[in-house]
Amino acid sequence: MEKAIEILKKNNYKVTKQRTDLLDYLGKFTVQYVSINQITNYMHTIYPGMSNNTIYRNLKEFANIGLVEYQEKDKTLVKYQCDFKNKHHHHFVCTNCGKVTELKACPIEFFTDQLPGYTVEGHAIEVYGLCADCTKKLKTAKS
Amino acid sequence: MEKAIEILKKNNYKVTKQRTDLLDYLGKFTVQYVSINQITNYMHTIYPGMSNNTIYRNLKEFANIGLVEYQEKDKTLVKYQCDFKNKHHHHFVCTNCGKVTELKACPIEFFTDQLPGYTVEGHAIEVYGLCADCTKKLKTAKS
DNA sequence: AAACTAATACGTAATAATTACTAATTAATG
DNA sequence: CATTAATTAGTAATTATTACGTATTAGTTT
Structure with a gap:
């Protein structure tokens, strides 16, 4: 996950504990998608009051800087970037x-x-x- | 719209006035998408109490038999089939x-x-x- | 290390978008 | 025209996403 943190910094995003924990969790999903709903459930075990806003915003930001990929067919599913060397795939x-x-x-x-x-x-x-x-x-x- | 009705019959779907009116409206959209929301608004001018269910179900059925195409990026947008001779495109x-x-x-x-x-x-x-x-x-x- | 500040997160609520379900209606068939 | 299986209405629930004002905090400066 070091690489993800670097990329966050490189793009002038702050490294918050919510983000690192979210990225840690997402990192488990490189060859399969996970639903935003499941992500929310998991994050709530760590941050009970975590806002939907925070999750949706971060996922979008992560996608914009290539850390996360949305499934085309079902945008409620996301996964961690599987190929940092060839982000366009x-x-x-x-x-x-x-x-x-x-x-x-x-x-x-x-x-x-x-x-x-x-x-x-x-x-x-x-x-x-x-x-x-x-x-x-x-x-x-x-x- | 004759062709659409034929295809409906061929697939053992009943030809209801709701369906023909929906198809008539969709027929205007062959080179651009229209939102399901706009479709609902229009259909309500003809059938004030028309159920969401009816619209969503019919759009899905129309798509299954190739009468309608969903936009991949935004599934809330649909259009009428633009090429009946080459449905896969x-x-x-x-x-x-x-x-x-x-x-x-x-x-x-x-x-x-x-x-x-x-x-x-x-x-x-x-x-x-x-x-x-x-x-x-x-x-x-x-x- | 205290103060600053812009970014981020929280908390709550609103808005879309979609699906569910039962009763009522209707197209197609003979 | 009577039957029936498909379709629709009507209502509500569920799911997914966005909005927004306040509070908190990471990163920077003094």
């Missing part, structure tokens, strides 16, 4: 076990190529299905 | 004027190729930026 989400796999290649040219004169500023991509493990399990279950 | 959304442009090519192989052993069931893609018109306008505005 997309995810495969297993619909069975929830495991998240980072996608390396990003084919944005595919789209920019068919949009002459347009200014492409951003894009969202997310792929769903069964991870390799779940594919195996479900195949053998059928046979 | 993605959208570019102009962040300035809201205009939606259909993307033709879909590079899903890019992702399946890097996911050996996985079962890819679906994906969501959406591209954002300025459409050609808004790009021009904003360029000339600067110069």
Whole structure:
């Protein structure tokens, strides 16, 4: 979590105990998402009166500086950054076990190529299905 | 709207006046999204006591049979199907004027190729930026 | 190390957005 | 036109998010 603290400081955010505890918790979720609701429940065990505002604001700020990623399909789910060296990437989400796999290649040219004169500023991509493990399990279950 | 009614029937959905009126209204939105909230307001002018349930359920059903498309980024926005001949496609959304442009090519192989052993069931893609018109306008505005 | 200050958090409430559920209504079928 | 299964109304509950004034605190300065 040292890296997260550094990034906070680098972006002129204060390092509060609420933030470090939130980041500590989020750090457990790098290959799966966790619901904001569950985060709130957990944080309330440490800070019983913690404001929703504080949680929502911090998650947004963390996302802005690349510490946290929201799930595209369901914005009530977030996870800790899984690749600090390549913050721009997309995810495969297993619909069975929830495991998240980072996608390396990003084919944005595919789209920019068919949009002459347009200014492409951003894009969202997310792929769903069964991870390799779940594919195996479900195949053998059928046979 | 004849086509929409046909598709409803083909999928064993009853053709109610609420549905036809809803589809009539949605039909105005093929190149831009409309908020569910605005839809509700409009429908209430025709059916003052119309239930939220009815609107949400119908929108979901319409989406399932390809009559309606949700915006990926903001699920409170929907639009009428813009391409019945190629229902699987993605959208570019102009962040300035809201205009939606259909993307033709879909590079899903890019992702399946890097996911050996996985079962890819679906994906969501959406591209954002300025459409050609808004790009021009904003360029000339600067110069 | 005390004081300062801008950022952050609290506490409470309001607002959206969505879903739930039962009774009443109605489209489609024969 | 009678039947029935699907659909809708009406009402309320739940979930998710935002708002805002006050209090607290991290980081800085004196």
